[in-house]
Structures are given as structure tokens and as C-alpha cells.
Amino acid sequence: MILDDFMLRALLAGAMVAAASGPLGCFVIWRRMAYFGDATAHAAILGVALALAFSISVFLGTLATALLMAVLVSTLAGRGWAMDTTLGVLAHSALALGLVAVSFLPAVRVDLTAYLFGDILTVSWSELWVIGAGAMAVLGLLLWRWRSLLTATISEELAQSNGIRPDLERLVLTLALAITVAASLRVVGALLIAAMLIVPAAAARVYARSPEGMAILAVLLGWIAVSAGLGLSLSLDTPAGPSIVTAAAAIFTGSVAGAGIWQRLRRHD
Amino acid sequence: MIAPLIRMAGVSVAYGNAAPVLSRIDFVLNVGEIVTIVGPNGSGKSTFLKAALGMTKPLVGTVERENRLRIGYVPQRLHLDPSLPLTVARFVKLGQFLDRNSIDSLLSRVGVPGVADRDLATLSGGQFQRVLLARALAGKPQLLALDEPTQGLDQPGIAAFYRLIEDVRRELGCAVLLVSHDLHVVMSASDRVLCLNGHICCQGTPSAVSAAPEYRALFGLGTGGALALYQHNHDHAHDHPDHAAAHEVHVHDP
Known part of the structure; x- marks a missing residue:
């Protein structure tokens, strides 16, 4: 099969998003921030509307609103608001507000589905550079702070006794999450970004024996999901973003089922 | 004279705008010293430990720690x-x-x-x-700090754990700062017991504290019979100089 230029770009874009969302997704799972990821991603639609209205780059617009949302959620949580309710209100409000805001823009300028579900097959080389830079920034942040992030995740008190400031580490994760959202918007879309964070990492948990192992495996499984999803999309003409997430879900199901069968076999030995 | 590991002067700690959890704490921890902190629930024991270790910033007052103090911290949970x-x-x-x-x-x-x-x-x-x-x-800490480390252990488990801490302390020569929810078991090992209830109620050697009216008002007398008895056995095995302290608590049990 000849790899068309647009397929190559799609593969690269997906691979870079998976490289960032794998390790970040592990932290999202370990710290139980799944809904937090959703709220941040949904806020991105509002960012799209604002960026188009004020004619600034969509990447910057989504980055700004995602960051704002993430900081807002962290602040409210820090003040003792019930996380579940706060996120439920904020996530859906941000999405609804974004959709309303987009409707004020001339229809020719916005293809809403592209932002809701991604449009990885039309990613241009220049967009690819932005996605790549975002993914590298996230990976760099996580690698740089890995040890303190991990310690703060295991126990904030232990971290404090080692001179680590858990609030700073939370901020690092918040920033990484906002960048990931902005970089992934074109690839899987606002509604499915959280899936790219959680599903590969959750599948990796089944086999991982160490935090690092889980992060690396999450990236590998993410890559498989991207390739399989794009293949599916190409052969069956299905939407690319949802196809990637479907592939990831299949990998997760396979992992969990496989681990269950393996354990049962070992017990019979 | 060796400088102390930790010196707290006039320390008060509050969370948010609430009333202070701790007020006017003056405290010095010397090299190699074992200090046990006791007090009822909500008396600020954990906060005391965190303020001493620099994990919580005081509202007023100063906390000085030895430069590059090596702390080994055992969290509550x-x-x-x-x-x-x-x-x-x-x-x-x-x-x-x-x-x-x-x-x-x-x-x-x-x-x-x-x-x-x-x-x-x-x-x-x-x-x-x-x-x-x-x-x-x-x-290899200079200070071993433990926040109610025996929660969820049964009585033999608690006694064994404290014995282990004593042994380890002898080997390392480190100071120990221990928050406990039960006075009776840890008494014998401590150089000093600090009785806390938002402020320092009383402090001193284990025997002095267990005899102090402030301590008795907080803890009563009849709660620790079984543990004090266990303590008694434990002391025999170790031939500890503070044996009398355990006895005193035990004797006062109805």
C-alpha cells in the first residue's frame, strides 16, 4: 500500500498526540482526574469560537480557554467545592457555551464536527508542527518533573517532607493537560480527547509493573490504536477520530479480557 | 552545646480563616531526643508535626530547623x-x-x-x-517523624512496631518525633511527652505527664488498662529505665 501524504500526516499527528497523552493519561488515572480532563477538553470548543471571532490562532485560543478552565477547576477544588458537582457543572456549561458562541459565527467559517470529533485526515504540515511542538512540550514537562510528580501523586505528605511542593506539581499537570487538549483538538476532537488520555493508560495498567512501564506501554498502545483506527477509517470510510478511540477501546477490552483468561489459566495449573 | 534540630517559638497555625488549630507553641527538639506528642482528636497533633517539619507554614511565630536536616517521615495514612x-x-x-x-x-x-x-x-x-x-x-535521617504510625494495627502489632522504632533509634541515634493517639504504650520509650490540646497543656518526662492534672483531665484514667498491662510485659522484656512510668499508669487504673 502506498502511504499517501495525508495518511502520513495523520499518522504522525496521531502518534505525537498519543506520545503525550500516554504518560499524561497515567497521571490522570492515578490522580483520578478523568472528569477533569473532560472539563478542560470541553472548554476548548469555547476557545475555538473565541479564536475565530477574534481572528487569532485556534491553537492559542483553545490553549487559553483550556488553561483557564483547568485553573478554575483546581481553584474551586482547593476551596473545598465538591469535585463531582463542580466538574459536572463546568464541563457541560463550557461545552454548551462554546456551541452557542460558535453559532454566532458565519457558518462558512466553522466546521463544528471537525472540532467536536477531530479531523485528523486534513491536518496540514504547519498544523503538524504545532501538534508536534505541543506534544514535545508536554513530554518535556513530564520528564523534567517526573520524580516529584510521581512522589506527589503517591502521597502529598511524603512529597512535602521531601521538600516537594504538591501545589506546583498540580500546576505542572494542569499546564500539560491544557497543552494536550489544544494539540489534540484537530486529531480526536474535544469530545474524545479525554478518551485518548484514559483508554490507552487504562489498558496499559493491566500489564504494567512500574509507573514508567505503564507510561511507556500507554504510548505504545496509543500508537497501535492510532494506526488501527486510521486503517479502519481508510478501509470502511468511518470518521477517523472516533475510529481511533474505538480501536483503543478494543485494545482495552482485549487487555482486560486477556489478563482475566491468563489468570484463570494460571490458577488451573 | 549542640544546636537543637528544631526550635519553634510563638508558633500559631490556622487553616484558611478558621480559628487557629495551634497557638503559642514554644518547642525545642534536641539531637537524639525522643518526643511523643499526645492529645485528643482535633487537638492539632498532626498540624504540630507538619509545622515542625516545615510542611505547614505558621500564621505567626518562627520555626528554625538545622540546616539540611535529614527527615524521615512516616505519614498517618x-x-x-x-x-x-x-x-x-x-x-x-x-x-x-x-x-x-x-x-x-x-x-x-x-x-x-x-x-x-x-x-x-x-x-x-x-x-x-x-x-x-x-x-x-x-x-539515614537525623530525625524520624511519625504521625500516628500504628493506626489500624492490633495491640501486639503496636507494641512490636514501637519496639522496632526504639531499636532503630538506638542504632541510628536519630531523634524521634512521634504523634500518638495512645499515651500508655509509647510512654516508656520517650524522653519527653508533650500533651497537646490546641496549645501545649503540659510536658515533661512520661511519669511527670501522666501524673499531671492537665493530662488526667484530657485522658481520664480508666481507658488504658489493657494497653498499660501490655506495656508492663513489654518493659520486662527490655528492662527499660522508665519502667516506673508504665507502672504508675497501670496502678492508677481502677
Whole structure:
């Protein structure tokens, strides 16, 4: 099969998003921030509307609103608001507000589905550079702070006794999450970004024996999901973003089922 | 004269705009000293420990610690999300460089040999406390700080854990700052007991504190019979100089 230029770009874009969302997704799972990821991603639609209205780059617009949302959620949580309710209100409000805001823009300028579900097959080389830079920034942040992030995740008190400031580490994760959202918007879309964070990492948990192992495996499984999803999309003409997430879900199901069968076999030995 | 490890002067701590949890604390921890902090629930024991270690900033007052004080901290509880795969060995060397031999000997020292490759989530409560202790000891601390480390252990488990801390302290010569919810078991090991209830009610040697009216008002007399008895046995095994302290508590039991 000849790899068309647009397929190559799609593969690269997906691979870079998976490289960032794998390790970040592990932290999202370990710290139980799944809904937090959703709220941040949904806020991105509002960012799209604002960026188009004020004619600034969509990447910057989504980055700004995602960051704002993430900081807002962290602040409210820090003040003792019930996380579940706060996120439920904020996530859906941000999405609804974004959709309303987009409707004020001339229809020719916005293809809403592209932002809701991604449009990885039309990613241009220049967009690819932005996605790549975002993914590298996230990976760099996580690698740089890995040890303190991990310690703060295991126990904030232990971290404090080692001179680590858990609030700073939370901020690092918040920033990484906002960048990931902005970089992934074109690839899987606002509604499915959280899936790219959680599903590969959750599948990796089944086999991982160490935090690092889980992060690396999450990236590998993410890559498989991207390739399989794009293949599916190409052969069956299905939407690319949802196809990637479907592939990831299949990998997760396979992992969990496989681990269950393996354990049962070992017990019979 | 050796400088103290920690010196707190006029320290008050408050969370948010609420009334202070701790007020007007003056406290000095000397090299190698064992200090036990007791007090009812909500008396600010954990906050005291965190303020002393620099984990919580005081509202007013000063906390001075020896430069580069090596602290081994055993937290009150550690909830590890099962989604995080972590072996015992990896946990013990968290934030420090240790080879496999050191990890194995540390784990043997605290009485849980051979658990190095197990997942942290599979340990029992007692094993987990000992692994927490091993991690705290890994950096050869000058100060071992423990926040109610025996929660969830049964009585023999508690006694064994305290005996272990005493032994380890003798070997390392480190100071120990221990928050306890039960006075009777830890009394014999301590140089000093600090009775806390938002402020320092009374402090002194274990026998002095257990005789102090402030202490009796807080704890009453009849609560610790069984533990005091256990303490008694434990003292026999170790021939400890503070034997009298345990006796005193025991004798006053109705």
C-alpha cells in the first residue's frame, strides 16, 4: 500500500498526540482526574469560537480557554467545592457555551464536527508542527518533573517532607493537560480527547509493573490504536477520530479480557 | 552545646480563616531526643508535626530547623490508588538513590524480608507500616517523624512496631518525633511527652505527664488498662529505665 501524504500526516499527528497523552493519561488515572480532563477538553470548543471571532490562532485560543478552565477547576477544588458537582457543572456549561458562541459565527467559517470529533485526515504540515511542538512540550514537562510528580501523586505528605511542593506539581499537570487538549483538538476532537488520555493508560495498567512501564506501554498502545483506527477509517470510510478511540477501546477490552483468561489459566495449573 | 534540630517559638497555625488549630507553641527538639506528642482528636497533633517539619507554614511565630536536616517521615495514612503499579522496592527508593542490597537489608531490618518485589497494594496493614518506616529510614535521617504510625494495627502489632522504632533509634541515634493517639504504650520509650490540646497543656518526662492534672483531665484514667498491662510485659522484656512510668499508669487504673 502506498502511504499517501495525508495518511502520513495523520499518522504522525496521531502518534505525537498519543506520545503525550500516554504518560499524561497515567497521571490522570492515578490522580483520578478523568472528569477533569473532560472539563478542560470541553472548554476548548469555547476557545475555538473565541479564536475565530477574534481572528487569532485556534491553537492559542483553545490553549487559553483550556488553561483557564483547568485553573478554575483546581481553584474551586482547593476551596473545598465538591469535585463531582463542580466538574459536572463546568464541563457541560463550557461545552454548551462554546456551541452557542460558535453559532454566532458565519457558518462558512466553522466546521463544528471537525472540532467536536477531530479531523485528523486534513491536518496540514504547519498544523503538524504545532501538534508536534505541543506534544514535545508536554513530554518535556513530564520528564523534567517526573520524580516529584510521581512522589506527589503517591502521597502529598511524603512529597512535602521531601521538600516537594504538591501545589506546583498540580500546576505542572494542569499546564500539560491544557497543552494536550489544544494539540489534540484537530486529531480526536474535544469530545474524545479525554478518551485518548484514559483508554490507552487504562489498558496499559493491566500489564504494567512500574509507573514508567505503564507510561511507556500507554504510548505504545496509543500508537497501535492510532494506526488501527486510521486503517479502519481508510478501509470502511468511518470518521477517523472516533475510529481511533474505538480501536483503543478494543485494545482495552482485549487487555482486560486477556489478563482475566491468563489468570484463570494460571490458577488451573 | 549542640544546636537543637528544631526550635519553634510563638508558633500559631490556622487553616484558611478558621480559628487557629495551634497557638503559642514554644518547642525545642534536641539531637537524639525522643518526643511523643499526645492529645485528643482535633487537638492539632498532626498540624504540630507538619509545622515542625516545615510542611505547614505558621500564621505567626518562627520555626528554625538545622540546616539540611535529614527527615524521615512516616505519614498517618497513605492511600495508594490501585491504578498505580508500584513495587515495594520502588516505593522504598522513592526520591533517593538506593541499590538493591540496601533495599533488601532495610526491609529485613524492619521485619518484612522478601517483600521487595511485591506490589505495594498487596501488603497487609502491618507490613505496609513497616515498609513506610523502611522508606523513612532509607535516607539515614537525623530525625524520624511519625504521625500516628500504628493506626489500624492490633495491640501486639503496636507494641512490636514501637519496639522496632526504639531499636532503630538506638542504632541510628536519630531523634524521634512521634504523634500518638495512645499515651500508655509509647510512654516508656520517650524522653519527653508533650500533651497537646490546641496549645501545649503540659510536658515533661512520661511519669511527670501522666501524673499531671492537665493530662488526667484530657485522658481520664480508666481507658488504658489493657494497653498499660501490655506495656508492663513489654518493659520486662527490655528492662527499660522508665519502667516506673508504665507502672504508675497501670496502678492508677481502677
